Amino acid sequence: MRRVILLTAMLSLALGLASSRGHAANVLFSMEIGYNGAPPNALSSGAGVLSFADDDALAVHELARTIARRSVVLAIPDRATQALYPSSREARPPSVAELRRALAELHADIERATGAGDEVAVWFFYSGHGWLDDDGRANLTLADGALSQDMLYDEVLPALSGRTVHLMIDACHAESLIRPRDVTAETVEVSASEVASASLRGRLSHLPNVGVVMASASNTQAHEWDDYQTGVFTHELLSGLRGGADVNGDGRVEYSEIAAFLAAANRGVTDPRARLTTLVVAPKLYPRAAIVDVHGARDVAHLQGRAHHLGRFQLDDGRGNRLLDLRAESGFFVDVVVTASEPILLSNDDGEVRFLASADRPTNLEDLSLGTRRLRPRGAVGEAMRRGLFAAEFGPSYYEGFVDNADQQMVPMDLFTVRARVPTGPVPRTGHSPAAWSAFAIGAASVAASGVFAVLAARAYGDFQDTNLERGSIAAHDRYQRYGIAALSSAALGAVSVGFGYWLSNRTNAGGSSRP
Secondary structure, eight states: OHHHHHHHHHHHHHHHHHHHHHTOOEEEEEEEEEOOSOOTTHHHHOOOOOSSHHHHHHHHHHHHHHHOSEEEEEEOOOHHHHHHOGGGGGOBOOOHHHHHHHHHHHHHHHHHHHHTTOEEEEEEEEESOEEEOTTSOEEEEETTEEEEHHHIIIIIHHHSOOSEEEEEEESTTGGGGGSOTTSOOOSOOOOHHHHHHHHHHTGGGGOTTEEEEEEOOTTOOOOEETTTTEEHHHHHHHHIIIIITOTTOSSEEEHHHHHHHHHHHHTTOOOTTTOOOEEEEOOSSOTTOEEEEOTTOSSEEEEEEEOGGGOEEEEEETTSOEEEEEEBOTTOEEEEEEETTOEEEEEOSSOEEEEEOOSSSOEEGGGOOOBOOOOOOOOHHHHHHHHHTTOSOBSHHHHHHHHHHOSSOOOOOOOOOOOOOOOOSSOOOSSOOHHHHHHHHHHHHHHHHHHHHHHHHHHHHHHHHHOOOHHHHHHHHHHHHHHHHHHHHHHHHHHHHHHHHHHHHHHHTGGGOOOO
């Protein structure tokens, strides 16, 4: 008996440990900072107040809220931004004190998640002005001071101690943050490979779990564009993270994918005033790490399909926020995520269409029919951006060519396809179809009729057993046979009708899952 109890206890412990391991998850925490204010050296540098850094932080925050366990945003949203982003009410001031307070909160959350066995990833996003101090060290502007290079390495990154940390910065002089101290930040032309090489020899080499995605040229001013209502780099980054860069359809966007996507997005821009270059360095320890993994994302809708016929197209939400721009290669199966139950406007140079994005069933991009597009004003630099940004087609072919010829040391991924089938035709109403309901009704009526005939057959059989008269017994036997056959036939029809109804119902709702 004791042996049985001991074995039972050991089995329960083993099952408990297996269960706890089974509950381990990939968990994301996120911090977004956006500040429009000018840096301390604004007079000497010529830098002015930005317009959309707060929008950048909130745009990233909106996406992070659907994926992350917790997301903290530091920004001072203006009235226009408050109208565009419902989550703006969650914003805290982008001050040094608030940054440290938020870091302490996230660090505690990360420690708890790590202790529970979860694999933790962290986003750290900044949009605003970058500037160089007298010693040539990079700083990011905050409302009451600066996020210096030393603070980044000594306070921020150690506090955000996830398995992987993804550093994303939309600011001039951003790449100077990851340079070693002995590299000057003179305004010179540097290639992405030179900056990446310098960074890996410097302080970033001591943080092999940290990857970076940022603007790469030290003489590049922060790019903003009224059409996007955000920074150009931030919009390109979000377009890729929403799924535009996911060339193999596994729901994960890796560093090699986002690098290829950003290169394609900027390839067609020829005007130097609008040109943007980027730097992408994967974590040295995890070169195949995913910046984003949409599996388990909450309250999102999937837009799927081969979108080459749309040319260069864009997605806007119901409040007018630009969500994504993309030009897909022929055969490239697109799968992008947007907020569920949100009106979406898809448009290109030829037309536009509005629809409601549903979490219950992916929207098939191939089924959308575009109507006439409204005219929009155009400017000189804006026209150069409009012609050049996202002009190059993106997909598996571009990705393979980019990785093969990239300056940086890229670790390519397998281009297997794990796409789910996208339903064709209009999105059905929730619940059973009218045909399914009709089949259920016929089935129910048939079962009820079968019951009635069965009762009549039983009575006829009783009459047959009780009578001693030949004529009465023959009549009772005939009734018994007729009602018995009718009962069996009705029961069979009911079973077939109910089964057919369930088949129709399952067929109607088969497209509800957007992931394999």
